[in-house]
Amino acid sequence: MKRRTEITAPVRLALSDLLLLGLTRLRTRPLRAALSALGISIGIATVVVVTGIPASSQQAVMDELANLGPDLLRAAAVPDQSHSDTPAGLPEASIGMAGRIGPVQETSGVANVHAGVRRTDKVDSTGTGITVLAAKPNLLPLLGAKIHSGTFLTTANEHFPTVVLGAKAATWLGITDLPPGQPKPRILLDDTWFTVVGILARSPLAPDVEQSVLVGWDAAKTTLAFDGRPSVVYVRATDTSLEDVRAVLGRTLNPEQPGLVQVSRPSEALAAQRITQNAFSTLFLGLAGVALLVGGIGVANTMVISVLERRREIGLRRALGANRGQIRGQFLTESVVLCTIGGLLGAVLGILGVIGYANSQGWPVVIPANALLAGVGASIVVGVLAGVYPAVRASLLTPTEALAAD
Incomplete structure (x- = not known):
């Protein structure tokens, strides 16, 4: 009688299991996790602040123009x-x-x-x-x-x-x-x-x-x-x-002498001021992008070091049956969770910054929803990009290499 060969499909970790694995390391090394997330937080907070403050300023100007009316003309006499x-x-x-x-x-x-x-x-x-x-x-x-x-x-x-x-x-x-x-x-x-x-x-x-x-x-x-x-x-x-x-x-x-009359629209000066402020906003958004890049590099560095420190853990898990996909998922999840926490914290800090500055200037508080979504989304993207290389590197370790590491 022929023996039947059964191929066991690799077990896929549930999303909840991946999240638990991703949070475990962050709980055991909270200081390192906080410092790594700090760079992301600063970048996201900067994104929110440099979009929220100009938006609040613009809303204040628009409210003021609505009260004053954009229908005002000023005709001034010009010296002959x-x-x-x-x-x-x-x-x-x-x-x-x-x-x-x-x-x-x-x-x-x-x-x-x-x-x-x-x-x-x-x-x-x-x-x-x-x-x-x-x-x-x-x-x-x-x-x-x-x-x-x-x-x-x-x-x-x-x-x-x-x-x-x-x-x-x-x-x-x-x-x-x-x-x-x-x-x-x-x-x-x-x-x-x-x-x-x-x-x-x-x-x-x-x-x-x-x-x-x-x-x-x-x-x-x-x-x-x-x-x-x-x-x-x-x-x-x-x-x-x-x-x-x-x-x-x-x-x-x-x-x-109609040439001695200069007719202007005062609200145009305020519109020009808004253009100048928008130019500065673009500059600050560039700085926010640099902050995000630095934060992402910090997260990637943390994850690479984590792979080197946890080679025995990786080898033990591989020996107990964990496949490469599960190892990749674990480290990628850790990176995404780390950056998501940093992104949410940065969004909160940015909101508080906009509220504080707008109130100090007497402006209405306006925080663009797309800036918040883009900020948190950017932090998740940074987490994925920062975690790809460490996750792939961890998954390529064989059980014998990992367990034999000093």
Whole structure:
């Protein structure tokens, strides 16, 4: 009777068994595992931070633009080179003329009255860097600006010697707050005392207003010899017609010399700033990639050393029936588990970093989900790549070679 030859198929380890094998070595050498995972953690945290912080900044800018409106145009008078002694200015009726353009919703303006600013009559007004602007009461809502302290110019006080300070001008003058119930400070414009009734918050779309002292239009005429000619006109129009309004605004404000009117869109400056920030983000992402590479090399080095240290264990397992595939799976699993732990820890650290920085800047916290997924996915890929060579090297050891090792 012929004997039947039975071929026993190699036993495949379940995924749970592979995970237990991968975690066993990490539990027995926690310090080495932590140091190896640290490099991966730094790389992933850097990826999250350099994507989360610009995203939070961008969201803050977009929220600010949404409040201010991307429908704002700024038309400024350009000095006439043929009459260099004449201050730049638009016709006195230019603000009203801009309001007659069909799609225009609201207009306002400011005018440089060329007055000196002093905190006290004991100092000279030269070289302060502060401009005195005559302003209309509707300037604040049109720019989407906010009051930091006090009130803005109104129809009730614009005829009187009262002023509102821009954010930077207030800092330069040392008047940063107007506590209620206390006497209002006064400043000198030329030789006339004006009472400070308000301080503006920062206004990114109107940097000239930030560093200026705002006085009522009529008060400027009666006390500062203002001629009524605006130097800047602000216009809000419907989004769909903004470019059309921009094309005709110069000719409308100054029909005789439209070339002396420069029309710009303040939100474009913020868009350019975003492009610059995105360029820096790309640079930092490159640095994050380097950090990931260094972390992956550290993991690979740890796994290679682990193979050399555990040759007897590998030989014993091979002698007890473990095949090469099981040995490869064990070491590859260890590497992937190590990098996954590092990736998750790095993601947590990155999230905490973004939250901390965004809160310190007053920004909304925005963490792109694709950055988190890409970061953790990258750590797993690094684990696979870092573990391939050590796993293959371990599986190629024969039981006699491994058990005979010193």
